[in-house]
Structure formats: structure tokens, C-alpha cells
Amino acid sequence: MATVLIVSKTKMVNGVCVGGINEQNGELIRLHNERGGNLTADVPYEIGDRWEMTVETAWNVREAPHVEDKQTSPIKKLGNVGISGIVNYVRTHNLGNRLYKGHLNGTFDGCLQSKIYVTRDKVPGFSTQFWVSDESLTHVVSFEKDYYIYRGLKIKYVGFLPPVASIPAGTIVRLSLANWFDGKGAWSDERCYLQISGWYLPQSSNQNNPSPIDLPF
Template identity: 35%
Template sequence: MPSVLIVSRTRMKGGNVCIGGFDIDSKESVRLLTSNGSNQLGSAPYRVGEIWDINYLPRSTVTAPHIEDVLVQSGTFYSTLASTDLQNFILQNCNVYNGSIDKLFDGALHTPTGHAAYIDSQNVPNHSVCFWRSDIDLLHFQAFEKHKYRYYNFDYDACFSYAGTEPPVDVIPAGTLVRMSLARWWTPPEAVSQACYLQLSGWY
């Protein structure tokens, strides 16, 4: 049975949560859905830093970039990593982007000035989650009663939503290890095509 490290827990509509994991044996990112392919309920026990032995099946059909979806059949809690051990594990075992926001998702992001970063169907990466150490501070702000973070320098003025379950902080210092993800495909009002918007899952 694979050992899965829980690396994120993010808020979704309807009180559900998205659980991000990392299969320690295969060294692949996974997104833990229920056995029938639904999102996990808010009461789901998985917490960041925990290691679970999880029996899961790959989802029969996936739509890029969300290729990490798996269906949990059963799971047993094993242990919990300390925060420093969790950070060290990610740095030693996972691909981490370093530097500018334009490096995320193999350069597929659109970063319109003053607006949310996103990808479109013209350039779809082969993954929807990643780890990142930004070259500048990420600054918290609120808009439309939602928590967001801003990446701002002379070249970029991009922002993205914060979807984590921990309280936001005013500043995430440059060099902090964070987890980023792409939301599911969505067609914004008055738009003619779908997009996946960038969001921050949490930091370590």
C-alpha cells in the first residue's frame, strides 16, 4: 500500500476540501478524491504533514492539467512529520521552481497586469500542482471578500487567490517554500474560452 505524505488541504465550494499528497514510493503528486471521484468532505481527516498508507486507484479519465486525481479506497494513518522535516522532505524529493513567477508550470502562465494569473487551452502543462520559492515577497490583500496574494516587481503585477485552510499572513517572504496549484477549468463571465486560475495552497 503506497505511503502518501499530505502536502496541502485547500478550501472548496460547499464546505469540501481538496487534499494534495505526494506518493513517497512513486515520487508522484496525487490529489485524493473519494472512491467515487467526489471531492473530500470538510470532515476528511487528512492534515498537512501527515503520512498515510493509502490504497488508491488512478482515475479512469483525467483532463490535463489535472492528471494527479486518484480515488481513495482505504487509508490508515501512519505518522506526522515535524514542520522542518516536511520542508526538507519536499526540497529533497520534489521538483521546486525557484525565482520569477514566469517559471511556474513550464512557462504556461498568463500574468496580465493587475489581474489573476491563469493558463488557457493554448498551452496546457502536464501537471496542475507545483512547489515554488519566489524571488520576491508575496503580499497579502483582500478583494471581493477573498484572500489573495500579489507578486509585484518592475516586470510583473500578478495576483492569485489563497485557498489554504490556515489563516493568511501579511507577507510570505522571498525564498519561502510554497505550494501552488491550478484550479479546475472554468469559463469566466463574458469570456469566450476556459481557463485554469493560479492559486496558493499554503507554505512550509
């Protein structure tokens, strides 16, 4: 039995991807159903929820970097702590290399190599991470998809919450790496592309001009 804090909910072709933190050990996890399958769009989990649930490594857990897959079975909802509760957890717990502050190049153990994807020749040991950005990120729309611009790099946003015009520097951002993809045979290598799953800002009456949270590091 574990208490899981829900920190992200993102779009997938077949269902939704829900990310959480196991409060017992600080592990970042990706929730699957009790059979190891993808969650459906009608799952009751919302960002900020705390759930009591069974958690075990998925029988079909994937190779690195996608090592977070867990089979889960919800027992009961304990409440919702909101964005501030997520920020408080991240601020007050040692998440090791799952929290990085600074230039984007340093995320995912430096495996991005100034790109927005990783390749098979340099694979990190995980696919989800919190990042405290050193610069503001600006929202743009391209071919009806949402992206954020960081130092000229265009990073796809895959969360459910409406995008904000700008994510200020110093904000906690949740990053993830998409599944391996070969460009439908067009590329010479497989890639896991970087995605933004969400960000954690205090509630504001003006969503287009939010304020960053002052972190103690």
C-alpha cells in the same frame, strides 16, 4: 499500497481538496475517495500527516492539466511530520519539474505567460507544483477573499490555514490551477486560474513575521 504525505488542504464549493505526495515515487497527487468523488469536509487528513493508503488513478481522471486525481482508501495514519517534515521531503527528493525556483513566469512549464491563468492554447502537463518564490508575497483582502500580491499580480489563496501578512522570498509555496472556467460565458476562452494552496515556514511565535527556510539550491 502507498505512503502519502499530506501537503495541502483547500476549500471547494463541494467539499475539500487534499493534496499529497506519494512517497514511493515522488508523485504529486490529488486525493479523491475510493469511488473517485470529492472528499467531504470531515476527512481526517491534516497537513503534515503521513497515511498508509491504497492509491490508484481515478476512473474519472480529468484531462490536462488536472492529471493528479487519484482514488484513495485510507488504511492507517502513521503520524504527522509537520511543516518541517514537508520541507525536508521537498529538499531531499528529486521532484523534477514539480519544483521550480525563480520568477513566477517559469512555473507550470512557462504556460502562465505573465498572467495568473492558463488557456487552452498552452496547457501544462500538470496542475500542482511547488514554487520557491524569488520575491516576497504580500497578503491583501479583496471582497472578503484572501490574495497574495506578487510583482503586481493578485493570486487567490484558497487554503484553510490563517493567512500571514507576508510570505518571504525563498519560501516553498504550493501552487495549483483551478478548474476550467469560462467566466459564465463572459470570456472568449476557458481559463484555469492560478491559486496558492499553502506555504511551508517554520513555526514562529509571530505568524505575521515568519522566517524563510534556507534551501540548498
